[in-house]
Amino acid sequence: MAKIEDYKNNSISAWCPGCSNFGILNAVKNAFVKLDNQPQEIVIISGIGQAPKLPHYLKCNVFNGLHGRALPVATGIKAVNPELTVLTVCGDGDFYGEGGNHLLHTFRRNPDITSIVHNNQVYALTKGQASPTTELGVKTKLQFDGVKEEPLNPLALAIIMNCSFVARGFAGDLDFLAEIIAAGIKHRGFALIDIIQPCVTFGVHQTPWYKDKIYRLENDHNPGDRDAALKKAAATGDKIATGIFYINNKPIFPEKEINLTENFGTDKKVLTELEKSFS
Amino acid sequence: MTEISIIICGQAGQGIQTVGYILAKAVLRSGYYIFAWQDFQSRIRGGESSFRLVISDQPVSSLPEKYDILISMDKSNTPFYAPLVKKSGIIIAENGSGENSVEAHFRKIAEDVGGNKIYANASAVGVVSGILGLDFKKIENVLKEEFSKKSDEVADKNIKVARYSCDETVKNNSKKFPPVKELKNPGRKILTGNESLALWAIAGGCRFMSAYPMTPSTGIITYLSETSHKTGILIEQAEDELAAINMALGASFAGVRSMTATSGGGFCLMVEGLSLAAMTETPVVIVLGQRPGPATGLPTRTEQGELNFALHSAHGEFPRFIFAPSNASDSFKIMIKAFEMSQKYRVPAIVLTDQYLADSYWTVENFNFENIKLNDCFSKPEDVAGEFKTYSITETGISERIKPGESENLVIADSDEHDQYGHITENLTIRKMMVEKRWRKLCLMTDEMNVPVPDGLYASEVVLVSWGSTGGIVSEVAGILSKKGTKTESINYTEIWPLKIPKEFFDKKRKFKIVVIENNFTGQFAGILEKEGVRIDGKINKYNGLPFTAEEITGEVEKTYGKN
Secondary structure (H helix, E strand, O other): OOOHHHHEOOOOOOOOOOOOHHHHHHHHHHHHHHHOOOHHHEEEEEOOOOHHHHHHHEOOEEEEOOOOOHHHHHHHHHHHOOOOEEEEEEEHHHHHHHOHHHHHHHHHHOEOOEEEEEEOOEEOOOOOEEOOOOOOOOOOOOOOOOOOOOOOOHHHHHHHOOOOEEEEEEOOOHHHHHHHHHHHHHOOOOEEEEEEOOOOOOOOOOHHHHHOOEEEOOOOOOOOOHHHHHHHHHOOOOOEEEEEEEEOOOOOEOOOOOOHHHOOOOOHHHHHHHHHOOO | OOEEEEEEEEEEOOOHHHHHHHHHHHHHHOOOEEEEEEEOOOOOOEEEEEEEEEEEOOOOOOOOOOEEEEEEOOOOHHHHHHHHEEEEEEEEEOOOOOOOEEEOOHHHHHHHHHOOHHHHHHHHHHHHHHHHOOOHHHHHHHHHHHHOOOOHHHHHHHHHHHHHHHHHHHHHOOOOOOOOOOOOOOOOEEEEHHHHHHHHHHHOOEEEEEEOOOOOOHHHHHHHHHOHHHHOOEEEEOOOHHHHHHHHHHHHHHOOEEEEEEEHHHHHHHHHHHHHHHHHOOOEEEEEEEOOOOOOOOOOOOOOOOHHHHHHOOOOOOOOEEEOOOOOOHHHHHHHHHHHHHHHHOOEEEEEEEHHHHHOEEEEOOOOHHHOOOOOOEOOHHHOOOOOOOOOOOOOOOOOEOOOOOOOOOOEEEOOOEOOOOOEOOOHHHHHHHHHHHHHHHHHHHHOOOOOOOHHHOOOOEEEEEEHHHHHHHHHHHHHHHHOOOOEEEEEEOEEEOOOOOHHHHOOOOOOEEEEEEOOOOOHHHHHHHHOOOOOOEEEEOOOOOOOOHHHHHHHHHHHHOOO
């Protein structure tokens, strides 16, 4: 059985002291422990920002790519080697802003990838500008008289697009978060896990503010019920649901799961057959 | 030498390509070389478009200024293309009039004989085969192969209409044309530039291709898709070019050879991915099908305007390969080399094409699949000593690769500056080492490049320099000029970057003139040579969206350097 120490590496973190990313990192490791995933089976693809540094802080294969582009890289990796457990780790600006188009089409394509989004509602690494999920009216150094754009609702968007697995976690409820991440990885298809991640430096709200507003979706919510899921995702008010909102089992990309990395070169017989059509 | 040139014209959607393709294949099987170029507009129906077919008993890769035969499938197209017909030529059209014209009622014959005017194309094929005196059995076989995919009935009706039109033409033909005699068929092949690039990518071991459709490169992913059930290559139409290149990089990181293809506008979106390929040292082959720009430009026309773009694109400094095949034969070695070099050096390889190469049909002597030797550049996991370093500092700058998941060794790649293990770093000593490591590859990369330098360089008066798809035309020009008394050699670059220059070019006392011929306005390759210290004596440029003809280049060179 895997132990949490199996995923420990000795990198020095560039996260702020007290950052809720540390908790998320632990939840990710605990999800791997739950699933007994060996480090070499895992590939984490990340973008740019503070959250995408996460894969450097644990033991696994890593592709730390460009801002916004984690999903297509992950899609390529999983497509040619379906035996790998493939995750992406990004922040809200990276995943919902710069990479927005890839997200829309990943809903449609449905690769067997789990995407973790550290949603802190702010561009923290660039020192505090609004992100696609910042609430209306929030004042920042750049949006000095308040954000004017409607915030993106990633969960509602995902459900509308029939995303295969849609969940929300909270960086202040790490046991439940580890359960959600494990369920997302286990799910066959694209799993979007949006995590409420209070930013210790630029966040409007800190963890204690969320504590009495967050609740877990329990057995009375059926993730197969799309309308109920959508209602929960679109809900406004004082209560914030976490847990698995929606599960939709559907065909994945690619249709045939073949490990293409095992074969090298091209069969000359195939080439000769193709050649014939040009005579 | 026998050479016959034909224009088949009509509106988009009238199937002129089918007419041309069937004729080309039949003529090929009669032992001839063919070259065919397609001229069309960016629209689905209507307008003016043509399929230009050159038939020769010698290898051919250029178009003439004037043509022997015009077959017009559309009344409005006839006056548009008629000026391109030789005085001795023939115009075959429904509205054919004048002494060189043959009235041909393709649609009426199609309806009368085949019961539907959709067989008008078959009638046109029949008329041309009658005029050229082709062996009808050859036409019949091609029609059968092409149309029995739809149904035997469709194939039969096409053959019936074509045979009737051929017989009637032979019976009534007052315009005599020397018949195309049967030659020995050595089993040559015809294929488009795009098909050749796709085929050689398969031969080069490509396992994954993602692309966003964009003229003139779409034919590559189309062919790979059509044949994927046989080859096992996984193809995916990406949502945009950003996704296309990033998917290809993901596949490559995971351990397969991968590629993408686009045109200039799409390549603009890809350049951040190009930079990512360089920083993560992830091999990838990118086909850049150039077209006249800026911006959307002329989507369906030809130009060589993106050499500097390919060379200088993307943020940061890094080495890269640039290739530009000249035809469907040498795209064989170029495509395989692009994959091999990209893998060996862990750098991106860009393959430049254009509409002239991509959409034209080229004759290829033989494919020689037997001679392909690919080198697997991955190390065996058991050979890795200690903790795996994705970016180990080596004398050559090349670090070994393994596949993630294959062993307990972890593979870590980073777009940030990284240490040897692949972890993000801001250690500036390591930064300096990594920059130097990446650039150390350049010396060996340059050694890999071949430039075919003719022996007679010093004996020549003019040396014509070209790159990519203009090579065939320019080589024909050199032959014509030499025959006419101006000793001319030609050098066509297909392996462009890292750049190798013949030492004779730097000789200050050299007598021969260097004339650089490019399908662009500024003379980009000439500029690159000049920057390296080569004196350029002349530039010939064309930038109206059309390919060069041998006649126009010959005329230009003669004006300045000719004997007459």
